[in-house]
Amino acid sequence: MLASTDDFRAAMRRFATGVAIVTTAHDGRIHGFTVNAFASVSAEPPTVLICVNREATAHPLIARSQRFCVNILAVEQRALAERFAGGEPRSRFDGVAYRIGPSGSPVLDGTLAFVDCALTEELTASTHTIFLGQVLEAGHREGEPLGYFDRTYRDFALGRADEPHGDGA
Numbered sequence: 001m002l003a004s005t006d007d008f009r010a011a012m013r014r015f016a017t018g019v020a021i022v023t024t025a026h027d028g029r030i031h032g033f034t035v036n037a038f039a040s041v042s043a044e045p046p047t048v049l050i051c052v053n054r055e056a057t058a059h060p061l062i063a064r065s066q067r068f069c070v071n072i073l074a075v076e077q078r079a080l081a082e083r084f085a086g087g088e089p090r091s092r093f094d095g096v097a098y099r100i101g102p103s104g105s106p107v108l109d110g111t112l113a114f115v116d117c118a119l120t121e122e123l124t125a126s127t128h129t130i131f132l133g134q135v136l137e138a139g140h141r142e143g144e145p146l147g148y149f150d151r152t153y154r155d156f157a158l159g160r161a162d163e164p165h166g167d168g169a
């Protein structure tokens with residue numbers, strides 16, 4: 001017996017995440033798309049994972065190039081998240097400043113952080129592939145993250161959760 005898809009989706013919507021744009025480059029073509037299925041796996045060696053729908057344009061590009069960069073968005077970059085989550089893939093980079101990182105993937109300007117990766121493992125998981133990557137270069141700056149919760153972009157900069165509240169201290 002499995003949980004219903006509706007119950008599963010409703011539960012997962014209550015897991016708050018950040019938002020990132022995964023970029024890659026293959027055969028002279030750059031591509032990027034919005035993700036929140038991203039996690040740190042280990043610090044030694046520095047390793048992350050992303051879950052990519054097998055139907056996504058990026059899927060064969062990452063599989064072939066063996067390279068990707070995870071660009072972690074700042075709260076003021078909501079418009080970029082929206083742009084890279086749909087529409088015509090070829091115009092997503094129009095007017096967007098970036099440099100090419102050591103993996104060959106675009107590293108977007110103005111993000112909160114990035115991890116530029118070389119693919120190390122691919123795990124097939126039903127409709128998705130889990131791509132594991134070792135981090136060639138990582139960077140960050142001060143700022144606030146773009147959040148995502150219950151299918152809505154959020155500003156999480158509301159204060160720390162570790163301040164004592166009532167009886168909970």
Ligand SMILES: Cc1cc2nc3c(=O)[nH]c(=O)nc-3n(C[C@H](O)[C@H](O)[C@H](O)COP(=O)(O)O)c2cc1C
Nearest residue numbers: 033034035036037051052053056057058085086148
């Ligand atoms: C907040 C948010 C998070 C997303 N996270 C993922 C993800 O982790 N993996 C994925 O494959 N698609 C994810 N998507 C969907 C892709 O961004 C969307 O399907 C996009 O159009 C990629 O496909 P394309 O490049 O083929 O257009 C997410 C979309 C949004 C709005």
